[in-house]
Amino acid sequence: MSKIGVFICHCGENISATVDVVRVAEAAGKLEGVEFSTDYKYMCSDPGQTLIKQMIKEKGLTGVIVAACSPRMHEPTFRKACSSAGLNPYMCEMSNLREHCSWVHDKSEATTQKAIDLVRTLVGKVKYNKPLYSIKVPVTKTALVIGGGIAGIQSSLDIANAGHQVVLVEKDPSIGGHMSQLSETFPTLDCSQCILTPRMVEVAQHPNIKLLTYAELEKLEGFIGNFKATIRKKAKSIDEDLCTGCGTCITKCPTKKIPSEFNTGLGKRTAIYVPFPQAVPNKPVIDKENCLYYKNGKCKICEKVCPTGAIRFDQEDELVELEVGAVVVATGFDVMEPSKFSEYGYGKYKDVITGLQFERLASASGPTLGEIRRPSDGKIPEKIVFVACAGSRDPSKGKPYCSKICCMYTAKHAMLYQHKVHHGESTIFYMDIRSAGKNYEEFVRRAIVEDDVKYIRGRVSKVYEENGKLIVKGVDTLLNAKPVEIQADMVVLATAAVANSGAEELAQKMHISYDAYNFFSEAHPKLKPVETNTAGIFLAGACQAPKDIPETVSQASGAAAKVAILFSQDELSREPVVAVVNRSAPPLYSTCVGCFMCATACPYQAIGEELITNRKGEVIKRVAKVNPGLCQGCGTCVAFCRSKSIDIDGYSNEQMYSEVMALLND
């Protein structure tokens, strides 16, 4: 017979303001199997937890129900409290009186009655709870870091410096990411590449880091501590061991007019190429789509000129399987393709460019070697208009969210321009200036006051060309809201930061969740900002939401710390919520009849077979068997099993059945 203790929390007034907690406690006390019930102001507080522990000991409770907030919030707290009082933690459950009752209903009899119903329902379940013991699984102390931008670089270095192995996977031929494309960084205006490239080199040389560039995640299976990742190493058509990175092949390649991705199309590259001079690794790859040999079977000049004979035209993609214990996702972001805003003329007028393109124009390593020259004719623009929020904060055509970095980089762009073209004029159309951050507001002020950047509060409606000038039509909402027209030589759109185009697919491969904009979702917006809902997978950088560099680096180090914590243990305790095939029920030691449809239904290949033998060693039965290490506890097999031979601990047939019964019978 159960002796359940029911503890009703007021949650300050969060629950007690709409639910008559005293009556709920009274009603709970009358339920069969309930030994003790009470209400208390804050169950999660120290005295609240002490009360539970005390009652477990005093009343000999066999189960505990805390009716308070969502179990997603405090279930671990109360289970731990029970455990410390000697009660198996899985005998403790939480009834969600706050999120599912008091916060969604007004104060009324029906609300209190619902609270009583919810508690009774859970009493029905807890009667059938049984002690469970966490499952120990070994930890593979290698981390997989996906994405070699600043986030991935920082995470990799931190994990590697903690003494653990790292495999860093980057889809492009070089690590570096967006940060390597930037000219200077706000608010210090220090050169982006100057601070980044040493880190890139460190990655390449670190004994604990294995770098796989031009590679992508193909598949991720397994679970925390025991993932199996399959990486597709795209064919580089180069034998990396032989290649010395001398660059002869690049010089001789006849296909020279491919728009350079690194230079956002403002520069050109060859078919065999390194994306930029400081690339890591500094060894070329052949772009098969543009290579003459791959296109029409003739050329092979690079092969002829290569002094080490490193060209491999027959190289194929290679799939590498890795055992890893944790994954850091640092796949970064993309800028919105502004062609959706045809009224801004992007794509139509060469001199309408994105902010990222401007970075390349301003960069010393860029196509203009750092001189601001407009793409159409190479002239130095006398007047530039910057359009902030091009796609951000725009629910009708773009993204409803704020991209967070544009205010700052636009100020930086204008400032860089003013520094380089002293007689130039720069105008910024903006909605609000968001410069929250250390030294950020001062930076913007400097742009306005010292560099004479003109800020116009208003949006741009149209950009069009007339007589060789770009006419920017907009409105100045501060000056009696008059339409303004500015004749500019170049327009820079601060396009929204968006999730990568493959983000959704990648999330599905890893079974992590993502938001409406395809940014990956953190496990908790405040308290678990680097974790995902899948244990062992962490987030770093702008793949989670738009971020600037300092924030990205902090999160990357945070993710690395999480990995290091995970790797500090040899074994992990896993929630024992796993499926089990019965092995005692008659007839013949299990009711399983071995149809193995559970195995086809299992998303984790966690179901194998077991041969039951008699004393003579003869096989008398072939039944399903769940591997508790692989099972993730979804319970699909349980609902599928016709003979009810599989059950799942924590959500067993008896528990769920009893919950339904208790809910509907008062």
Place this chain on the structure above:
Amino acid sequence: MNEFEPKIVAFVCNWCTYAGADLTGTSRIKYAQNVKIIRFPCTGRIDFMLLLKSFGEGADGIIVSGCHPNDCHYTSGNFHARRRWIMFRGLLDMLGIDVRRIQYSWVSAAEGAKWADVVNTTVTAIRELGPYTDYAKVAGYLEKEANV
């Protein structure tokens, strides 16, 4: 006479809809009290027999809700569930068990408002359909069939 208050059981998955309903709470969006949630790890875990039992024990309506396709925490539990419900619904329909009384939905952890809407529209719909007397009569065999 008191207005009919439908009894509605919601079978929801832990990762999406339960979390979505938590968000409804944190967003303080109001909905009707008639729906009570039972938490499952995944829609794949929800046994059709539990739905049947609910009607047998006097439920007037049922909500079954989980992660959107492709968003399942366990990758495919909801796909299995969807097939199961397609078949189950067809069978119930054949048997004259009122399929309008079971509302299936996908509510993600981010769709707090949708959860409130699902609850409210279901409560309204069931209120319009009235108490499930057809099933209750069958379930109340003891009064009727004592002399088989």
Place this chain on the structure above:
Amino acid sequence: MKELIQKAASLLETNVVQVVIGYGKGSADRTRAIFSTTAADCEQLIFDSRCIQNLAVYLTKAEIKKMGKPAIVAPLPVLRSILQLAAENQITDDSLVVLGVSPESELIEFESLAAIETYLATKQIAIEEKYQTTIKAIKAMPVSERFAYWVKELEPCFKCYACRAACPLCYCTRCTVENNQPQWISVASHSLGNLEWHIMRAMHLAGRCTDCEACYNACPMGIPIYLLTKSMLQDVSENFGTYGPSLHRDNTLSSFNPDDKESFIR
């Protein structure tokens, strides 16, 4: 017929199999399952239109399995059941010899289970029009009336479980209905217990049933339970396309297609 008897006898004589499951003469004008263990026994084998019992049910019975490797006389419905049993890991190529009987009562020998699948590919399960009409008519009833119809149809059921016993695919050693922790389905044969039992039975056959009608033939009370499985069979083909037992296709309910279509989930 002679061919079948000879083949069966030779299989026993050469000890390829130890028992031949076939049809023999039964009470009055009925036929019944007979289990021949000697060549002489095989003389009693018959096959005609009265042989409607689905013999595949015996392939999973412990008492029959003990007799050794079987050969089984298999007209179309039995062949389908055999294939489904194979798909469910209950039998393998080595575990039996199939003596197929064509609709023209001719012996067909099968090299393997795969050969049965090839043969059956040309003999798709089709719901007869009269049943389609009945199902349509039932579905056209107002929902309350339809429910009342079924409650009345199922009322005579006294839960002898002959439907389950006669079904080759109900080979569980402990049925859900015999599980009392929890008691999923009332043991009692009152309206609710009957309804729940038949819903569960139909659901457990969803995507598996091969439409042999053994359940209906076995029912002493003559309840048209096949209408449920036939209706579900239609649902399977309408919703998921291909239907019928197969060795290489996963079972309907233990598999899925991310693009499965439905109209009722919001």
Place this chain on the structure above:
Amino acid sequence: MQTENHLIRKPSLEKLFNYLIGNGKTIYAPKAKGKLVFFDNVTDFGEVTEDYIVTTNSAKSVVFPRTEKVFSYKKSKESTEIIDAADNTYPDVVLWGSRPCDAAAFIPLNNTFNEDYPDIIFNKRSQKVLVLSFSCSYSDDYCFCTSVNGGPGNTTGSDILFTRLSTGDYLAEVITEKGKLLVTENNSLFEPKPEESKEQNLALIKAYFNQEEIQTKLQNLFENPVWDEKSRACLGCGSCAYVCPVCSCFDIQDEAHGHKGTRLRCWDSCGFGLFTLHTSGHNPRETQGARWRQRILHKFLYMPNKTKVAGCVGCGRCSRSCPADINILDTVTSL
């Protein structure tokens, strides 16, 4: 009491039926559904069929329903309240159109339910049942009542036995006081006994064996290959037991709904594999052969040993209903 014989004309039968209905009786009578005939609750004489050898289901459910409420309960933390079902609300039942074998089955059934202690519910129901049987003019290959001390015109267990005469009218043998009361209440419908003899209007049913001989034989047949052989095709369902007019095994089930619930007794069958399964996993009747043996021994050895009356009335229902064509007569005669 001394049997009284009367003549009742065909149209008067309907009047008698309507009289019973008019007096609030619940009538169970043979009713056709498709090709099958069932005992069912009938309120209109037109629904009653005469075209049957025996019905598919037996008549035992009038005293031993397939689901019987024993009591219901309500409990709280402090107390449990039992509401006993064995009250006097059982209906006055008239079993109309039972065959002599059906009526005879009430004797062994009664023996079982009163063997060691009287079953209140069974007895209360029995007291309220009036059995109006009709003799058999036809039989089929499955009938063998004459082998088990019965016959097509046997009066055992009936209150009145009607035998159809060549004229289409009926001989009414009034066997019990209950029957006599009905005749008294409907005096006008009953005429003096007819000339025509009963026997010439009865079906001829061959006696295949002698029940007492079988009883003796079975004492030494516990270990015998015949059980496995004859039950090989058995599918392990319960249809034989459920259509049997004598089988009386039941299972006690509690149906709980929160703090309320009902205790039911439900039919069970020795044919089910799990019937004798122990919690330990051991099953004393492991095989279908052992189950079939139990069924035969129980009916033809254990019951007559204990109560002098066999557990089989030779109606042949089990054989007719068996989906695998296991024939009880076939087994018994092969011993």
Place this chain on the structure above:
Amino acid sequence: MKIGFYPGCSLTGSSREYNESLLAVAKVAGIELCEISDWNCCGSTAAHNLNRELSVSLPARNLALAELEEMDELVVPCAACYNRLVMTQHELAEKPEIKALIEGKLKMTLRNDIRILNVLQFLEKHIVPRLDELVKSPLTYDVACYYGCLLVRPNQVMKDERFEDPMTMDLIMQKLGANAIDWPFKTECCGAGFSVSKTEIVGELSGKIVRSAVDRGAKAIVVACPMCHFNLDMRRPVIESYLQRKIDIPVIYITQAIALAMGLSAQQAGTQRHFVPVNLTVNR
């Protein structure tokens, strides 16, 4: 399928040529447009600023009439009428309480499922797919397609991806053989709201539109709204006085352009009714 037709006041008055050319094009294509009998004012301009209930009731009655006549689609050539009808349909669908109120007032019920098409949608659906066979004498000059404000707004209802820079007319004109120039004034305001009260504003706003079209080499401006046409064509003197220059670029309806391309006469296309003479033989 029955295609209904709601002309509205403009098409029976100031822009008869729009009406004529549309019907002529439909006739060539073998499409019957059934005018709603007893249609009433759409309530444009005045009603929705003054009386909300009236502004919904007026179009709702027209929709109800169309439903009574069992029309599946309803073609509304005037952009202002179209806007009112579509907005009403949207409002009725979103707000059941308003629908109930209006139904009560009108003593009519509404299924509210009729598909309302503006001229561009009508052309795209019924004419464009068949242009290849219907175009007999392709147009060979440069044109500027002017959309104005109402055809693409409000975006929440219209759901056009490119409401700031629409392309529908441009694509149709290209199919007719003409070259639709790239110009920035497609959706600029023509000043219709002040067409009567403050014509000098029309002079400035429409002037800039016309000037841009001419300066970019267009030989005609193509429109699909009677108000646009009214301002660009009839208000040409005011425009010219604002621009201080004589401008003779004609303004034609898209339906007229199609009619001409189909080989219909200027008479049939109604181009003789314009204030600015239409003389479109000049090649590019």
